[in-house]
Amino acid sequence: MNKTAIFVDVQNIYYTTRQAYGRQFNYRKLWQTISQQGSITQATAYATNRDDDGQHKFQSALKHMGFSVKLKPFIQRSDGSAKGDWDVGITIDVLDAAKDVDRVILLSGDGDFDLLLEKINQQYGVSTELYGVPALTAKSLIDAASIFHPIDAGLLL
Numbered sequence: 001m002n003k004t005a006i007f008v009d010v011q012n013i014y015y016t017t018r019q020a021y022g023r024q025f026n027y028r029k030l031w032q033t034i035s036q037q038g039s040i041t042q043a044t045a046y047a048t049n050r051d052d053d054g055q056h057k058f059q060s061a062l063k064h065m066g067f068s069v070k071l072k073p074f075i076q077r078s079d080g081s082a083k084g085d086w087d088v089g090i091t092i093d094v095l096d097a098a099k100d101v102d103r104v105i106l107l108s109g110d111g112d113f114d115l116l117l118e119k120i121n122q123q124y125g126v127s128t129e130l131y132g133v134p135a136l137t138a139k140s141l142i143d144a145a146s147i148f149h150p151i152d153a154g155l156l157l
Contacts, residue, residue: 002038005097006030007090008067009108010047013151016109016133023156025107030131030155031065034105042097043067046086048074091116103127106145111138118144131155 008027017025027045034040045062049055049071059069072086087110098104098120106113109132117128121144130137130145134152142148 002103003041003101004034004038004103004105005042005094005101006034006040006044006067006105007094007097007107008043008045009086009090009106009110010045011086012108012110013131016136017151017156020133020136021153021156025151026155026157027062027067028065030107038102040066041101044070044093046070046072046090048072050074087112094120098124098126101126103129103146105129105131107131109133109137109141111140114138114140114144117141121146 013025017023031040031043043066045067047055047059047069059071062069070086070089072089090106090108090113094104094106094116104117104120104126106117106128108130117130120126121128127146128144129147129149130141131149131151132141134150137148
């Protein structure tokens with residue numbers, strides 16, 4: 001049976017689905033779809049911690065589905081921008097997992113991950129699958145993935 005590791009850039013998915021569709025991503029539907037295709041050996045969601053009730057409920061729901069949730073503090077800068085970047089953490093975890101699975105699934109539109117997908121495909125021969133909002137996903141990332149799954153109405157709440 002196909003061994004799969006899933007990595008979710010939660011902030012990216014939240015903001016891109018909200019911007020493109022005005023809706024939220026359906027993590028339960030994603031889990032059902034992927035689990036029918038093989039064994040999920042690892043699933044991690046990377047998010048910022050704003051410490052509010054809605055976020056706690058969301059994180060609990062992810063954990064109940066089977067995701068590990070990794071949190072970084074939400075940092076509000078004086079200019080109004082925010083920071084909560086998980087790129088390095090996701091990269092390290094993907095590199096570690098790629099040695100032991102048949103496919104890596106990444107949910108993000110961030111083009112910084114293109115080299116990561118190319119590296120693990122070449123070095124470990126794993127299939128790299130990407131879920132992203134088509135209009136808001138870097139072309140270089142789509143091109144680096146073995147398979148691109150566009151996030152559309154079927155994966156939204």
